[in-house]
Amino acid sequence: MIKTSENFRINSPKVVHEMIDGEVVIVNLERGDYYSLVKAGAEIWEGLTKGISRVDIMENMVQRYDASRENIETAIDDLIEKLELEELIIIEKTDESIPLNTTNNQSETKANTEKLSFEIPTLQKYTDMEELLALDPIHEVDEMGWPNAKQDL
Amino acid sequence: MVTNELGNSEKENKTEQQDPVAFFDRVYELYEKAESASGGAVNRFYNIGGFKIRLRFAGDALIPYMTPALAHLETEPFSDPSLTVCLWDSTSTNTIMPPPPWQRNQHHPKRGEIYGFNSDRIHTSFQWGAFALSMLDSDRNLGIYWVETTEQIPYWETGSPLRTIFNVWMNKRGIQLVHAGAVGLPSGGVLLVGKGGSGKSTTALTCLNSELFYASDDYSLIACEPTPTVFSIYNTGKKNADDVDRLPFLAKAITNRDRLSEEKALYFINDHFPEKILTNFPICAVLVPRITGKTDTSLTATSAAAALASLVPSTMIQLPGSGKEACQIMMQVLQQVPCYYLELGTDLAQIPQVIFNLITK
Numbered sequence: 001m002i003k004t005s006e007n008f009r010i011n012s013p014k015v016v017h018e019m020i021d022g023e024v025v026i027v028n029l030e031r032g033d034y035y036s037l038v039k040a041g042a043e044i045w046e047g048l049t050k051g052i053s054r055v056d057i058m059e060n061m062v063q064r065y066d067a068s069r070e071n072i073e074t075a076i077d078d079l080i081e082k083l084e085l086e087e088l089i090i091i092e093k094t095d096e097s098i099p100l101n102t103t104n105n106q107s108e109t110k111a112n113t114e115k116l117s118f119e120i121p122t123l124q125k126y127t128d129m130e131e132l133l134a135l136d137p138i139h140e141v142d143e144m145g146w147p148n149a150k151q152d153l
Numbered sequence: 154m155v156t157n158e159l160g161n162s163e164k165e166n167k168t169e170q171q172d173p174v175a176f177f178d179r180v181y182e183l184y185e186k187a188e189s190a191s192g193g194a195v196n197r198f199y200n201i202g203g204f205k206i207r208l209r210f211a212g213d214a215l216i217p218y219m220t221p222a223l224a225h226l227e228t229e230p231f232s233d234p235s236l237t238v239c240l241w242d243s244t245s246t247n248t249i250m251p252p253p254p255w256q257r258n259q260h261h262p263k264r265g266e267i268y269g270f271n272s273d274r275i276h277t278s279f280q281w282g283a284f285a286l287s288m289l290d291s292d293r294n295l296g297i298y299w300v301e302t303t304e305q306i307p308y309w310e311t312g313s314p315l316r317t318i319f320n321v322w323m324n325k326r327g328i329q330l331v332h333a334g335a336v337g338l339p340s341g342g343v344l345l346v347g348k349g350g351s352g353k354s355t356t357a358l359t360c361l362n363s364e365l366f367y368a369s370d371d372y373s374l375i376a377c378e379p380t381p382t383v384f385s386i387y388n389t390g391k392k393n394a395d396d397v398d399r400l401p402f403l404a405k406a407i408t409n410r411d412r413l414s415e416e417k418a419l420y421f422i423n424d425h426f427p428e429k430i431l432t433n434f435p436i437c438a439v440l441v442p443r444i445t446g447k448t449d450t451s452l453t454a455t456s457a458a459a460a461l462a463s464l465v466p467s468t469m470i471q472l473p474g475s476g477k478e479a480c481q482i483m484m485q486v487l488q489q490v491p492c493y494y495l496e497l498g499t500d501l502a503q504i505p506q507v508i509f510n511l512i513t514k
Contacts, residue, residue, distance in 0.1 A: 013476075013477060016476075016481075018480070020456070020457050020458040020461065020484065020487075020488060021456045023458040025461050025462065025465070027465060027469060027480055029469065029476050029480075030261075034462065034465055034466035034469070036458065036462060126462060126466050141257075144249070144250065144251065145252035145253055146250065146252070146284070146301060147279070147281070148284060148305065149284060149305050
């Protein structure tokens with residue numbers, strides 16, 4: 001089901017992002033996690049950063065990509081769910097329907113052009129950071145309350 | 154030792170105010186007591202990233218731990234430091250640090266920032282592993298570094314001391330501490346980015362045995378204005394202990410040979426190759442080393458995004474206080490220079506030659 005009564009916003013200032021050569025790099029500053037999105041995923045992210053609604057993003061993708069409406073809708077929903085799970089975006093419920101914006105106009109102009117092949121967007125997460133921690137914070141607390149190395153370390 | 158959750162008595166002790174400035178002032182008072190108790194300040198002076206920085210020690214207990222990595226940047230004394238960092242330990246100065254005025258778990262789970270004790274002016278973090286409190290008052294350009302005892306300072310902290318304070322202070326001046334090495338010539342060089350084990354250290358240290366110069370192995374300072382530039386901060390080299398035989402010319406420089414069963418080999422390059430260190434140079438390219446298993450070394454062009462993926466995560470997770478500005482400096486530098494995978498071969502002599510050819514072409 002398309003949820004029209006939702007607004008998206010990037011979870012800033014905890015999240016910073018930048019588009020570089022068509023690839024979006026995203027950093028969750030609080031969690032120290034790093035992500036990237038390319039192709040359709042980068043386009044969806046760009047739409048979210050502009051506050052474009054889920055339905056408008058989908059309409060735009062349907063116009064641009066060679067895939068069924070159902071497949072694109074599922075892919076967008078899955079990506080948005082992952083972005084929310086990773087605390088990269090915040091979904092805000094609104095009572096007002098979101099007006100269609102210029103994205104659709106752009107879609108119309110592209111409707112007759114050749115469509116791009118559609119790859120299901122994936123949120124690439126760089127998980128190697130955990131091992132970069134020098135030590136697990138396994139410690140004891142001294143009589144003053146300051147952490148101390150475990151004696152057997 | 155108390156090993157369980159904080160008891161009631163400890164919680165009752167945590168009645169000090171929660172204002173970060175007041176806490177900073179309280180710790181600074183204690184530093185001054187520690188300094189008096191140890192017979193006065195021992196000062197050391199450095200030029201780091203083009204800034205005059207004074208390290209002010211309460212006694213000399215911490216000096217062997219905190220100064221070797223910075224020795225190549227030591228300068229004559231000056232009276233107008235841009236930043237002063239006060240360093241003390243409780244054990245040698247007999248000056249007790251009161252209990253931390255925050256609850257357990259009131260910190261960033263990975264990097265150590267203390268929630269509620271950070272503001273635009275004050276940075277407060279506690280480093281796991283080193284068990285060190287780092288504070289910076291940006292208004293007064295005054296830092297404080299405290300440990301309970303030198304006995305708990307791990308080798309990697311000696312290899313790259315005061316990372317947190319330098320990172321936060323430099324960042325406000327458009328300079329970012331990054332997890333990257335740097336080698337090159339005075340006319341320009343390369344930034345080496347990548348996580349541990351990718352070949353970054355091997356590349357940087359191998360260049361000591363060539364016509365290239367060395368700025369750093371593990372951490373560097375970078376700036377994007379007016380042009381991408383790297384500054385050396387630590388003259389430390391680190392190498393996995395099971396791999397030191399590949400660099401026989403460095404064998405004499407290993408400082409912790411008796412502890413290689415549990416530590417990486419640690420080198421202080423300034424002690425053995427002072428003429429091979431450059432303090433800064435323009436960044437011509439960014440290289441992402443990757444081990445191929447082949448004999449020859451080569452370059453493959455890649456995107457700034459790929460290089461960022463090798464630089465940003467490890468930098469962000471290691472350095473308390475790194476935020477949006479840190480990301481932006483890294484992104485801006487990497488977008489201005491070409492990026493390559495450095496396909497590392499087993500013939501180590503080729504590595505500096507490939508880099509030399511790139512930066513002199």
